[in-house]
Amino acid sequence: MSTIDEHHSRNPDRRTRRGRPLGHSSDDAEREILQAARIEFGRRGYDDATIRAIAKSANCDPKLVHYYFGSKEKLFSQVIVDIYRQQDLGGILQQSAERTTLDVTTEFAREYLRTVEMPGIQEAYIALIRRIGSNEHVRTIFLQFLHEQIMALTGDTLRLDNAKLRTTLFGSQLLGLANMRYVLKLEPLAGMPVEQLAELIAPTLEHYLFGDLDVRREQEATSHP
Structure with missing residues (x-):
């Protein structure tokens, strides 16, 4: 199970409770965040990369990054899995x-x-x-x-x-x-x-x-x- 699926399975009501932020297609938003995260982690490394910088690169609110991926650690994990699966x-x-x-x-x-x-x-x-x-x-x-x-x-x-x-x-x-x-x-x-x-x-x-x-x-x- 992917990091995203694990996160949602542990929080089954999250999407319903908070609602998906407006103005973003789910697939497009996640893909843009992953691409931005891949670049940011590559440039700055895990420690110095920030959710705020990744969100800025993906042209979205930092809350959207947390919404889809939960934390920086989970986002980094998903980046590596995405590279492998790609x-x-x-x-x-x-x-x-x-x-x-x-x-x-x-x-x-x-x-x-x-x-x-x-x-x-x-x-x-x-x-x-x-x-x-x-x-x-x-x-x-x-x-x-x-x-x-x-x-x-x-x-x-x-x-x-x-x-x-x-x-x-x-x-x-x-x-x-x-x-x-x-x-x-x-x-x-x-x-x-x-x-x-x-x-x-x-x-x-x-x-x-x-x-x-x-x-x-x-x-x-x-x-x-």
Whole structure:
């Protein structure tokens, strides 16, 4: 369930009680706020971005931002989820039953990198990466995103064993790569073409998500020193 849906489900009478502010189409208003938020978070980071500045950029009243998204934390969470859904990255992983798992993870890696590098998206995503280790709100947002958008897919849809471990390993590879390429800008990763980089990391992603992790043997080794 999205952040918006969660917010409305916890406040089922909110729209009826307060009424939707006049002069705004619901879909248009939410889309404009998300776009403004993506830019503002990218430019200023999570801590320095404000609801007031986002509302000004979206040409609306700050109350409208609170009306649709509730809080800055929930808005930031929705921005990240929206980025992920926009390119249907989860849909790529669901093709594993129809294609080879290596082809699937190669395409996922390629589309992930292309998505991150899209104008307006890259700034917001890098803002998230920069703050994960130092901001508890951002860390919580990322973990929630990882659980709802990746872990639920591996466990419920793909029905893979050790879904939590697989998701953690899978996410760590992507997060580490993004940090090296976009934040630290270390060569040769920073300047490598997307297609080449995707092919290089795809086998590792495939192993983490679909391969034999041999968890039982590792657990036995740690329990019998």
